[in-house]
Amino acid sequence: MEPKKRRPTRTIYVGNVPVGGDHPVVVQSMTNTDTRDVKATVAQIKRLEEVGCEIIRVAVPDEEAARAISAIKKEIHIPLIADIHFDWRLAIAALEAGADALRINPGNIKGLENVKKIVLAARERGAAIRIGVNAGSLEKDLYRKYGGATAEALVESALRHLDFIVGDLGFENLKVSLKSSHVWTTIEAYRLFAQKSDFPLHLGVTEAGGLIAGTVKSAFALGLLLSEGIGDTIRVSLTRDPEEEVHVAYEILRTVGLRTRGPEIISCPTCGRCEIDLFPIAAEVEKFARTIDRPLKLAVMGCVVNGPGEAREADVGLAGGRGVGIIFRKGKIVKKVPEEEILTSFFAEVKRLLAETA
Ligand code: SF4
16 A cells, blocks of 8 residues: 555745655754754754755754754755744844744744734745644734644634735745644644645654654654645654654654655564573664665574564565574575674675675
């Protein structure tokens, strides 16, 4: 079974990155450094670029952070989105400093006049805007009308903002997100919005949690929506290093069948047959795999009884024996080495395969 065909949307541009239409679902993340600390922020963005982050968002809590964007932009290669709350002047300052896009929640910008100032400045500079509707800052009248921050209320809020920004101001370089920390409300809101508008959607579950909870919630909500053809760019939020967000995002896209980046690792959970210390070996393989951007299948198996057979699909694999390691390709054993050489031999075999197929 394949994911449903992508929902047809218009294409917008965040810097030079197209979002929506037939373009691949774009992976983004957000820095957790102090934006005013240019050196630390640039270093983190560069690490994120290396693992495949395609758009980066930075928090802009004050004027100094907005000004720092200009120095940050000189050092990085991916488009930058300035995350703005409350103060329209910060949005203008971020645009003047070269931000490629803004993320605003018009509901907390305090008045349509201020939203208008932001939109006109973005248009003048060719920047994009994400309208981020958030359950936590829903308009009071919608809260009353729907008896809470329901999916319908979130969608009506987004459509109201679009009416003003698109209808009255004629600005269309827009994408939308609809977030609630309640996963089903988020899913329903995106589904509903997708039926009513063709603007591209930024998917995310807000305040998703730590590595395990955040990964599960995001994989469930984003995976479900993406499998229904909904979603044009994704951010997995984790209370973790943002590099992990990018790795998880690509695993979700791989699992749904939309994009592959880097190797897929098949590894066994180990059982009573395992005679080597497999967990640290698997961790090293995972680290090594992150340095490769070509799609490959790598297997890490605890024993030779079932290992190579179970992982027949793998391009290169390793399996443990008593004091030895077996290296195999496509289910066929190519080498037997002492246990302490298993990783170096495995890495050498993968590199050989990459060189042969370059
Ligand atoms: S590969 Fe071997 S060690 Fe791993 S789960 Fe299967 S039987 Fe157990």
